[in-house]
Amino acid sequence: MSTFAALGIKKEFVKSIKELGISTPTEIQEKTIPILIDKKTDFVGLAQTGTGKTAAFGLPIVQQIDPNNATIQALILSPTRELVQQIKKQLFKFTKYNNHKIFVEGVYGGEKIDRQIHNLKRTTHVVVATPGRLIDLIERGSIDLKEIKTLVLDEADEMLSMGFKQDLNRILKYTSGERNTWLFSATMPEEIQRIIKTYMDPNSSRVEINRNALVNANISHRFVRTSIKEKTEAIITFLERRPEERGIIFCRTKAGTQNLTKQLIDEGFSVGALEGDMQQRERDKAMRAFKNESLQYLVSTDVSARGIDVSGLSFVIHHQLPEKLEYYTHRSGRTARAGKTGISMAFVLPNEIQRIHEIQKELNISFTETSI
The missing domain is CATH 3.40.50.300 (P-loop containing nucleotide triphosphate hydrolases)
Known part of the structure; x- marks a missing residue:
């Protein structure tokens, strides 16, 4: 049995997740965290919802943020406002015992865009967003993604099947630079393979959680x-x-x-x-x-x-x-x-x-x- 500390998670984060009742890493966390914490790499994770993905990418992200740098350093894309709110809440809880505050902002449709623009004027280190609303903010020039080091596509297949294909391509093009892309998906349709081929390093690390059990065994x-x-x-x-x-x-x-x-x-x-x-x-x-x-x-x-x-x-x-x-x-x-x-x-x-x-x-x- 490994521990989060053994995977390379710093003690202040270990303390906060223990408080959330997370003490033993799940399979995806165990295989993913060491890769994402150490290497500057593109990454593909094949895993179902409910396997603990948020901590698998969320802990490495919060650990890599430089709190003294007031720019947006990580962008997480997710299909629905419910998921965006959930990821934002979890990241916030992960950082409870940090000496320096890490600021996470959620942007999604169904809420007044002016309010989100106003919030983004404050220091923001991580943005969690639905693709459609993010495009609106990019078009208005209200969000600066030049400095992002990490782009996470969470539930990538869901985003595609909800019709966000063009938005995703535009965001991937817009943010291309020195960033790493971490893609998580439950299934691997052709469209996802095309994204990986077009926008990601061919040698990106891959983790698959029991590929055959595409559907949860329980x-x-x-x-x-x-x-x-x-x-x-x-x-x-x-x-x-x-x-x-x-x-x-x-x-x-x-x-x-x-x-x-x-x-x-x-x-x-x-x-x-x-x-x-x-x-x-x-x-x-x-x-x-x-x-x-x-x-x-x-x-x-x-x-x-x-x-x-x-x-x-x-x-x-x-x-x-x-x-x-x-x-x-x-x-x-x-x-x-x-x-x-x-x-x-x-x-x-x-x-x-x-x-x-x-x-x-x-x-x-x-x-x-x-x-x-």
């Missing part, structure tokens, strides 16, 4: 055969049998999300929706309620559930199987986090059984057929 994958007419009833029965448990139900469309949420509310379940047409304020409200457990379930589209990190979810339900394979990975990865077990339950129509076989083969997992 998840049990199940499916139930049903019909369009009986599907909602089957889901209701599934929930009724688990009165104490919490989970997320995934739908493919906004309309499907709204309909199912309404049906479940009518049945007396404590449930909220997350979908693309909602105002940011409503989304935040639903997220908060889910996080603080005043809502037991969330019904969500794939894109809206990006960046949800709520521990203790016992299951995810697939109201329909997702169109894209990597969505299955992202959906099911919301359960069984931090070493716990969980269920990923798909409600499938007879003509979708073929899709179950495809998912099994591609992701190297096995489904069990069950009845409700």
Whole structure:
């Protein structure tokens, strides 16, 4: 068993993470931290959400910041405002016992840009940003990224599948200089490989966390055969049998999300929706309620559930199987986090059984057929 000190983390950081209950490094932390702390290198990390990535790149970043230099020295890009806020909060906690304050600023859409511009006028060492809002700030000339030493692309595949491809290319071009790029992704689609080839050193270090287990091994994958007419009833029965448990139900469309949420509310379940047409304020409200457990379930589209990190979810339900394979990975990865077990339950129509076989083969997992 290694320790953070043995990986090269300074004692003031070890002290602050111990206080957060982090004492033994996870696999990705153990393999990544020594590389990122020592070498000025480009880096590619292949790992699922929930594996401890934030500390894997966050601790080396805060340790490398020169607090006496008032410029932005590191930029972290992340797909959603929820993730940006979360990373910012964690970095702040990591630096609790530092002698010199390290200033971290978060920039994302859904909040007045003037306020963020104002905040960036203060000393800022690390910026955590969503790509779209960062481009706005660059275009207004309100952010100076000339001095950055490190650029982190967190959840790179998610950023691409959310449509940030052009933004990412522009940011990578704009910041090219003496910086190192650290890219983290759960999957490696062609687009990501192209980014690595175009913008990163061909000899960059790589760490893969159990490549074959693209989907977390603590998840049990199940499916139930049903019909369009009986599907909602089957889901209701599934929930009724688990009165104490919490989970997320995934739908493919906004309309499907709204309909199912309404049906479940009518049945007396404590449930909220997350979908693309909602105002940011409503989304935040639903997220908060889910996080603080005043809502037991969330019904969500794939894109809206990006960046949800709520521990203790016992299951995810697939109201329909997702169109894209990597969505299955992202959906099911919301359960069984931090070493716990969980269920990923798909409600499938007879003509979708073929899709179950495809998912099994591609992701190297096995489904069990069950009845409700």
